[in-house]
Amino acid sequence: MNIVEIYRRFPKESDCIEYLEKTRWKGTPICPYCQSNHTTPMQQEYRHHCNTCNTTFSVTVRTIFHHSHLPLQKWFLAISLVLNAKKGISARQLARDIEVNKDTAWSMAMRIRRAMVNDRELLSGIIEMDETFLGGKPRKIRGGGVAPHGRGTKRPSVFGMVERGGKIKAMHVKKPNIKKMHALVRANIDCAKSTLMTDEFGGFRYISKLIDHKTVNHKVWYVDGDVHTNTIESFWAILKRGITGQFHKVSLRYLPFYIDEFCYRYNRRKQASCFEETLTKAIGG
Numbered sequence: 001m002n003i004v005e006i007y008r009r010f011p012k013e014s015d016c017i018e019y020l021e022k023t024r025w026k027g028t029p030i031c032p033y034c035q036s037n038h039t040t041p042m043q044q045e046y047r048h049h050c051n052t053c054n055t056t057f058s059v060t061v062r063t064i065f066h067h068s069h070l071p072l073q074k075w076f077l078a079i080s081l082v083l084n085a086k087k088g089i090s091a092r093q094l095a096r097d098i099e100v101n102k103d104t105a106w107s108m109a110m111r112i113r114r115a116m117v118n119d120r121e122l123l124s125g126i127i128e129m130d131e132t133f134l135g136g137k138p139r140k141i142r143g144g145g146v147a148p149h150g151r152g153t154k155r156p157s158v159f160g161m162v163e164r165g166g167k168i169k170a171m172h173v174k175k176p177n178i179k180k181m182h183a184l185v186r187a188n189i190d191c192a193k194s195t196l197m198t199d200e201f202g203g204f205r206y207i208s209k210l211i212d213h214k215t216v217n218h219k220v221w222y223v224d225g226d227v228h229t230n231t232i233e234s235f236w237a238i239l240k241r242g243i244t245g246q247f248h249k250v251s252l253r254y255l256p257f258y259i260d261e262f263c264y265r266y267n268r269r270k271q272a273s274c275f276e277e278t279l280t281k282a283i284g285g
Contacts, residue, residue: 001080001275006073016072017046020059023276024283032061063283064111074098078108079278083265088242088258113257115282116264118169122190126164128229129185129198131157131176132236134243134250156252158239158259161188162232167267170235170259172252176203185210197227235266 029039036052047058095105135155160170181203191211198204214227268274
């Protein structure tokens with residue numbers, strides 16, 4: 001779904017509302033406050049009156065579009081731009097594209113990210129698991145040289161698990177250790193049906209008690225037969241280029257939403273269009 005298709009399918013506000021109502025209610029409007037289906041349409045206002053609790057409501061109530069005064073066409077354009085930007089789109093760029101101010105564009109993007117909910121199914125098969133560190137260039141230290149690039153820095157660490165040829169899961173982990181790594185594996189991987197491939201990080205010690213585990217020593221080689229973590233490394237390249245090149249800096253408070261955004265797009269990279277799925281999630285469908 002690109003911007004040309006948005007203008008073709010949804011040229012007016014009424015077209016956007018009609019599509020949302022069809023997607024959310026399947027032809028029978030339901031009051032979001034009392035869940036009653038005894039309603040009367042208010043055609044001129046694109047709203048409905050509930051005959052049970054005597055309130056009026058629109059299809060945008062309790063969705064990411066609620067309390068927004070922007071035309072729905074701009075919302076649809078924003079969703080399309082976010083989904084089509086492989087490495088993300090900054091708030092300022094989004095603001096220029098849909099003609100809103102920067103703060104409005106940032107708020108819209110964050111609402112869209114909240115709708116980009118990933119599946120909770122367990123990963124299975126050959127699973128690659130690795131970590132990366134997000135942030136700028138290593139800082140200089142007194143006496144010359146630079147600070148460490150990876151572990152031992154204050155930059156946030158992100159762990160990810162990816163099925164070869166399949167889906168990915170990633171999350172920010174504070175102070176990773178053996179206990180947390182075991183918990184991540186149990187929560188996200190079907191251990192009985194999977195083989196885990198990692199590097200030599202000490203947090204993966206004893207993980208073989210939970211799952212079949214193979215290790216590649218990156219100090220010696222990056223590929224040992226079919227044992228490697230190149231798939232997850234390619235995802236890290238996309239994530240880092242997005243964080244550094246598009247957003248420049250992301251606070252820890254909002255970092256999980258940005259990580260979910262990149263995972264959401266990656267998991268749907270083979271779909272012709274995930275616009276309809278995202279809209280369904282946006283309205284709580």
